[in-house]
Amino acid sequence: MSHQNTTFDQRLLDSFPPLVRPIVRFVVEWLPLVIVAGLWEYVSGTVVPRSVLPPMTDVAGTAVTLLTTGEIIPHLTISLVRVALGLGASIVVGVLLGVGMAQSDRVENFFDIFLTLLYPIPKTALVPLALLWLGVGTEAAILIVFLACLLPIVLNSYNAAQDVDQNLIRSAQMMGTDGWRVTWKVLIPETIPEILTGIRQAIPFAFIALVSAEFIAANSGVGSQILAYGQIGNYRPMFAVIVIISITAYVAVRGFEGLKERFVVWI
Known part of the structure; x- marks a missing residue:
């Protein structure tokens, strides 16, 4: 479609x-x-009271104020670090796991049940468990981001590795390349376009999972600020923070798409 x-x-x-x-x-x-x-x-002001849904112009002005005064910058920085760490970990694990599952029946059989059970679970439902295991803070948020991003990267890596021309693998093996060197020198380079597609799909999931995790399992970051403003009924800055993180996620996705288009040309 x-x-x-x-x-x-x-x-x-x-x-x-x-x-x-x-x-x-x-x-x-x-x-x-x-x-x-x-x-x-x-x-705003017609169907819904302005006190509950402030006008878009007011929210935009508040967002600019939060950014220019630097009030939201520390929380935004913390959230971006959590996204980077969680997404980065999911890329490393997801690529290795997906390629490994495509090349080894033992690896696939071992992890297939785990991934099948994890797939339908909303990752936000795991926030209380992360909070119980890791407590309030960065570690719990990173774990939720990691789990939310893992599956699209694994699936894209797995499908791409299965589609690699087996003649390339045989040629590499005949030239003395074997074991994990085949993975690093043949499989992963050949699957890079699909891996990048999986990462592109995972970026929005990372931000959704981040905000959800920060609602409960963090006392800093944009999610905690959205919750804090909402609890006291200060809806203008609450919506402003939502707009800021939405724009940040959009910029992250479009920026990655631009890098992907340039990078794939050289593959």
């Missing part, structure tokens, strides 16, 4: 003159956000 939509969007874009295509692309990408912002502005 996503491929069909991409093809349709490209055909639609190609129907315009080259000079106006960047403008059309910009409008198509940002129009949904403009519509949501307009509806938010209208609903």
Whole structure:
């Protein structure tokens, strides 16, 4: 479905003159956000009291204030460190596990049951367990981010490794490459595009899991600030922090997509 939509969007874009295509692309990408912002502005004070749902313009102004004064920066920095550590750990473990499962029946049989049981569980449901095991703080949040990001990376690595041309592996083995050296020198390089796709899918999960974990298992970070503002009914900064972390996640995804497009060209 996503491929069909991409093809349709490209055909639609190609129907315009080259000079106006960047403008059309910009409008198509940002129009949904403009519509949501307009509806938010209208609903505030009409359908929903302004005290409960502040206008979008007020929330945007508060977000700018939180950033320019530096009030939210320490919490945002802590949250980004947790995302980086949890996501980084899931990349290392997920790639090795996915490739290992594709190449070894023993590894696949050992971890398949665990991954199958873990897959349908909402990772936010594991926050109380993480809190019980690790206590309030960074470690619990990192664990939840790690678990939320692990599966898409494992699955993409596994599928990509299974699709690697076996002739490449045999050629490497005939040249004296064996064991884990085949994994490092043949399999992982060949699976990099799919691995990057798995990481791209995992980034939004990382931010969702982070905020959920920080609601309960942390006393710092953007999630804890959202909860703190909401508990005292200070909804303007609460929504402002939500907007800030949403924009941060969007920038992270788009930035990674840009790096991926440049990196894959050189593979």
